[in-house]
Amino acid sequence: MVILAASVSTRGGKPVISRQFRDMPRSRIEGLLASFPKLISAGSQHTSVETDAVRFVYQPLEDLYMILITNKNSNILQDIDTLHLFARVTSDICRSLDESSVLRYSFELLGAFDEIVSLGYRENVNLTQVRSILEMESHEEKIQEIIERNKEMEAKEELKRRAKQLEMQRRDAARRGQMGGNSGGFANSGGFGSVQQRFEPPPTQAPVQTGFSSTSTPAAKPFKGKGMQLGKKSKGADLLGAMGGDLAAAAAAADEELTAAANAASASLAASTPANLSASRAPPAPAAVDPLDLLDPVHQEAVHAIIKERVSISGNRDGGLDSLEIKGDLFLKITDPSLAKIRLQLAPPEDANLVLSAGDLQFKTNPQVDKAAWASDRVLAPRDARKPFPVNQSLALLRWRMVTKDETALPLSINCWPSPNGEGGCDVSIEYELENEQLGELRSIIIAIPLPEGSVPSVECPEGSWAVNEDTNNLEWSLDSISSANKSGSLEFSVTSGAENVDVFFPVVVDFVCEKTLSSVSVADVVLADTSAATTFSQQSVLSAETYVIN
Numbered sequence: 001m002v003i004l005a006a007s008v009s010t011r012g013g014k015p016v017i018s019r020q021f022r023d024m025p026r027s028r029i030e031g032l033l034a035s036f037p038k039l040i041s042a043g044s045q046h047t048s049v050e051t052d053a054v055r056f057v058y059q060p061l062e063d064l065y066m067i068l069i070t071n072k073n074s075n076i077l078q079d080i081d082t083l084h085l086f087a088r089v090t091s092d093i094c095r096s097l098d099e100s101s102v103l104r105y106s107f108e109l110l111g112a113f114d115e116i117v118s119l120g121y122r123e124n125v126n127l128t129q130v131r132s133i134l135e136m137e138s139h140e141e142k143i144q145e146i147i148e149r150n151k152e153m154e155a156k157e158e159l160k161r162r163a164k165q166l167e168m169q170r171r172d173a174a175r176r177g178q179m180g181g182n183s184g185g186f187a188n189s190g191g192f193g194s195v196q197q198r199f200e201p202p203p204t205q206a207p208v209q210t211g212f213s214s215t216s217t218p219a220a221k222p223f224k225g226k227g228m229q230l231g232k233k234s235k236g237a238d239l240l241g242a243m244g245g246d247l248a249a250a251a252a253a254a255d256e257e258l259t260a261a262a263n264a265a266s267a268s269l270a271a272s273t274p275a276n277l278s279a280s281r282a283p284p285a286p287a288a289v290d291p292l293d294l295l296d297p298v299h300q301e302a303v304h305a306i307i308k309e310r311v312s313i314s315g316n317r318d319g320g321l322d323s324l325e326i327k328g329d330l331f332l333k334i335t336d337p338s339l340a341k342i343r344l345q346l347a348p349p350e351d352a353n354l355v356l357s358a359g360d361l362q363f364k365t366n367p368q369v370d371k372a373a374w375a376s377d378r379v380l381a382p383r384d385a386r387k388p389f390p391v392n393q394s395l396a397l398l399r400w401r402m403v404t405k406d407e408t409a410l411p412l413s414i415n416c417w418p419s420p421n422g423e424g425g426c427d428v429s430i431e432y433e434l435e436n437e438q439l440g441e442l443r444s445i446i447i448a449i450p451l452p453e454g455s456v457p458s459v460e461c462p463e464g465s466w467a468v469n470e471d472t473n474n475l476e477w478s479l480d481s482i483s484s485a486n487k488s489g490s491l492e493f494s495v496t497s498g499a500e501n502v503d504v505f506f507p508v509v510v511d512f513v514c515e516k517t518l519s520s521v522s523v524a525d526v527v528l529a530d531t532s533a534a535t536t537f538s539q540q541s542v543l544s545a546e547t548y549v550i551n
Helices: 026-039 076-094 099-104 106-116 127-135 139-175 247-271 371-377
Strands: 003-010 015-020 048-050 054-061 064-071 303-315 321-334 342-346 362-365 394-404 412-420 426-434 442-450 458-460 465-469 474-482 488-495 508-514 523-528 538-550
Touching: 003 026, 003 076, 003 106, 015 026, 015 099, 015 106, 026 054, 026 064, 048 076, 054 076, 064 076, 076 099, 076 106, 076 127, 099 106, 106 127, 139 442, 303 523, 362 371, 412 442, 412 508, 426 442, 426 474, 474 488
Parallel strands: 303 538
Antiparallel strands: 003 015, 003 064, 048 054, 054 064, 303 321, 321 394, 342 523, 362 394, 412 426, 426 488, 442 474, 442 508, 458 488, 465 474, 508 538
């Protein structure tokens, strides 16, 4: 027997798919299939018809025909058996026997046809064998698929790891949040300029020749921390140069003095850090986050004051205080143009304030603020009464700073007690105590203790929660809040190796935010400049740890 072609055609003779097993032109096959319907007589029970050259062996498949084209000398019984196998394979692959389904599975059908007939001769296979052959997989192909699948899984795991890392950094940034620069510093040219809504400094600030203007100070570094339990008090403060004389000259001189003092404080903190502290031990710099985002939002009136204060403390593991610096800013935002001409009365200093007893605050006002009103009455008002404050802009009106070594100013003290066991292991105890209960409640506290490389700590944490930051290899002890209700607490952990030198557990870094400031600077009243009538206002204050570290 010789099978010339196997075809699936419509009732009208249109070929849907056709597989030729001998060399035959396409036009020849199309002509034979087109003539096939004319050869079938109505009501005929036969499954084959002949022409002068070929024989058609066929079987109806719903609206289609399964047709084998053979030579006239072929064994009709074997051809019919082969036809039935073709029909069963087609039904098995296509499920639905219509033209669209056959076209959809044409590739699979042609592959199956080649398994049944080769070079015109029937292969010794059945439906089960054809199905198994079609489902066979190459060993090399399977290995390649496994490799590709593993690569996809690794890529997904890497994405998850990076997403987790970004989430951890975001949380660190939220907890270690600091003001992203003093938005709205002081300019020597006249007036206050615009500051961004979230008090983040613009890249550059061009001076404005009319109205009010301000410039931005550099953003503070996000590395923050706290100190150990500190010893006896030593009172003293480094005051800045006196401000007087010509306003522009005074502002410029004060700016230079503040810059020099800030550089000196930064150099002092850097010098107190151990030289052998590796770069990998330093925590990654998170994106600048406004500390106000970590506190509960407040309803803002048309006149809204924001007081931001940062504390930088450097202590040593022996219990001494190397330096304590407080920096603060008062911002004003007005959203109602009718309230642009106002005067802000600040509250008088509190006699019982522990920080004020430890040193003197050095204030500096914006050059366009009335210096005389501030010096005599603690009033913030425009120097030119005819010019109102800008509207819908965050303005820096006042800045203050204090440097001291008096431990009375400490908001929170930390004790870190490493106890080596002589075999490379170490037991470490961390204790905290709220020193300044006037602050009320500290929030979002994180105490970060470096760990030896490759060590896994065994931790006892009765308060808060703890986690190991894989990026910094720090043990991070997190507490939601510290107040008079839980003014002290401790965490203990131990490591079994890598702790021959207790220096590996330093520096200890502490972060926190608070709704009250150390200096207690606040707005007591706001009045209209023209009528002296009191107007409604709102205010919000925040204290954050800028650099609080024990070396």
